[in-house]
Amino acid sequence: METNTQNIEKLLGKDAESLLGHKCKTIDKNEFHHPxxxxxxxxxxxxxxxxxxxxxxxxIYNTGRLAGTGYLSILPVDQGIEHSGGSAFAPNPIYFDPENIIKxxxxxxxxxxxxxxxxxxILSRKYAHKIPFVAKINHNELLSYPNTHDQIMFGSVEDAWNLGAAxxxxxxxxxSEGSNRQIIEVSQAFELAHExxxxxxxxxxxxxxxxxKEGKNYETAADLxxxxxxxxxxxxxxxxxxxxPTHNGGYKAIDFGKSHPDMYEKLSSDHPIDLCRYQVANCYMGRIGLINSGGESKGESDLAEAVRTAVINKRAGGMGLIVGRKAFQRPMKEGVQLLNHIQDVYLDKKIDLA
Known part of the structure; x- marks a missing residue:
């Protein structure tokens, strides 16, 4: 019978040795606050x-299969607004009913x-005491034409508290053009949420x-x-x-902002774990947990891609994954299995910080 680690190695395929055997020579793991x-x-x-x-x-940290580990596995489903309900839920229409999201x-x-x-x-009285709720209070609604990169408030912090959100x-x-307004709105909302x-x-x-620039999307560059x-x-x-992060050098490619050669030569490298570690470093050296997103569903490769992301995140010093479409755009049983495979990476003590 295969061990959990052997199963993860198989899913990583040709990247197994590079990801599981990597030793980070950028920012030492002992400098971080670990999960x-x-x-x-x-x-x-x-x-x-x-x-x-x-x-x-x-x-939040003590619910579910990862309870008591310091790691997180969160299911996010805001695609009904951020994309459209049809495009998000057409692969599995049961998720038009939000009860199935919670289930x-x-x-x-x-x-x-x-x-x-x-x-x-619509379901708070039935489930708020059974699993921690994270109430998403703003969205990019994408029905305006032409589409804009903007986040607007859809609900209040007080309402999130009233429905039992954790x-x-x-x-x-x-x-983005509206980022200054968004920073002010969200910082005020977070202050009230903490109160x-x-x-x-x-x-x-x-x-x-x-x-x-030149065929590369630096929106996912490690430095930006x-x-x-x-x-x-x-x-x-x-x-x-x-x-x-998919690559580095955003500041240099776009030719704006402030950077330093050590950002690229000493604090990071082209290795995906080192790129992610630079993200963790910018979260107060891990004092604030970094959870990476799972991205869109691509079908059969979803499981391998999700496990790969989990290994990178964990070995970089991250705190877990927040995976939605890869899980809910398939039959529920398969979605559960995919999320459990991700969680298994964080439960596997042989996979440690690089």
């Missing part, structure tokens, strides 16, 4: 977070479910058509996403959600 069972005590006990916020953070998170043993205000509100989630499109005792999670994305993370922790996000 651990007592992470909330170690990091937040001396912070300005209230007792109620600490309680809700502990609820998937419960069945898969996730730490929390993150979805829209309406989806949580945390609020929000997105900022750093680099009411909720945790805060920031979808920390970069968006600007000028970030695309790392800076977005650093802005996100500055407005007191308790957890940062970020896309996995």
């Amino acid at each position: 651990s069972p007592d992470f909330v005590d170690k990091v937040f006990r001396d912070s300005n977070r209230s007792a109620q916020t600490l309680r809700n953070l502990n609820a 998937l998170a419960l069945e898969a043993g996730c730490n929390a479910v993150a979805t829209t205000m309406g989806s949580l509100a 945390a609020v989630g929000a997105t900022i499109y750093f680099g 009411l005792g909720m945790a805060t999670i920031l979808w920390c994305y970069t968006r600007n058509n000028e970030f695309k 996403t790392g800076q977005a993370n650093h802005l996100g922790v500055t407005i007191q996000a308790d957890i940062i959600k970020q896309k996995l």
Whole structure:
């Protein structure tokens, strides 16, 4: 019978040796605050977070299959707004009913479910005490034409608290035309969320058509996403959600902003784990947990891609994955299995920090 590690190696395929055997020579792992069972005590006990916020953070860290590990597996479903309900749920129409979103998170043993205000509100009395809710309070609605890179408020922090949310989630499109307004709105929302005792999670994305040069999309460059993370922790996000970095050199390619040669020569490299580690470094050296997103569903390759992302995130010093489309755009049983495979990476003690 295959061990868990052997199964993960098989899914990684030709990348197994490179990802599982990599030794990071950029930022030493001992410089970081690592995910651990007592992470909330170690990091937040001396912070300005209230007792109620600490309680809700502990609820998130101590729910599901990863409870007590310091790692997180969160199911996010905001695609009904961020894309369109039809494009998001056509592959599996049962998810037009938000109860199935919550059931998937419960069945898969996730730490929390993150979805829209309406989806949580319609079912809050039935499920708010069974799994931590992350209420997403802003969205890019994408029905306006032409589409714009903008996040607008869809709900209030007070309403999220009333429906029993353990945390609020929000997105900022750093680099977009409306980013200054979004920073102000979200920072004020996060301040109120902490006053009411909720945790805060920031979808920390970069968006600007000028970030695309010569066939490369630098919206996922390690240096630009790392800076977005650093802005996100500055407005007191308790957890940062970020896309996995695909390359580096965004500042240099676009020829703007401020950079330093050591960012590319000493603090990172072309290796995917080193790129992700630079993202973690920008989250106050891991004091604020980095969860990477799973990305769109591509069909048969989804499981291998999700496990690969989990290995990179964990070995870089990240705190887990937040995977939606790869799970809910397939039959529920298969979605549960995919999420469990991701969680197995974080439960495997042989896969450690690089």
